[in-house]
Amino acid sequence: MVKRKQAVLTLGVLAFVVGIALSACQGSKQSLNISDEEKVAFGQTVGDTITIASDSTEYEIIIIEPGFNFWLNSIARPRGFYSQSFLENRNLVLVTNWNQRVLAPVRFDPSLYELQINYDPGIDYGYEVNYKLYYYFIYFQRKYNQRLGPWLPRI
Helix, strand or coil, X not given: CHHHHHHHHHHHHHHHHHHHHHHHHHHXXXXXXXXXXXXXXXXXXXXXXXXXXXXXXXXXXEEECCCHHHHHHHCCCCCCCCCHHHHHHHHHHHHHHHHHHHCCCCCCCCCCXXXXXXXXXXXXXXXXXXXXXXXXXXXXHHHHCCCCCCCCCCC
16 A cells, blocks of 8 residues: 555656646747847748858858848847857757757658758858858747747847
């Protein structure tokens, strides 16, 4: 009889902990404040093609996303606002989550997550590549209401 009470108590504690964890997750959801200027960028339908490259490296990324170039030039923080190490650390997390979603097309919209990104933390891609890649992730998350990291995609 003692063992049965312990099992019930353990399940009750587990249910309580799970309940608190779920309510904490739901309580932390915050809506993004999308400005009118961002809505204009998100609403663009004319194709933007932006090449993310650095003069000092041979690496580049090509993004074809309507409105991103406008958003990058009018909404994003200016170059130099974040350090390269900050951008690299964030990009590593964002790329990892992006690639996991590419590999799970049943769980995540395959029209949003089409191709994997080959991002090696041991390679110095330079500031410009990291800056534009980071802000593409911010743009993407805000436009499509996605979360690729543990933090809110703020500008």
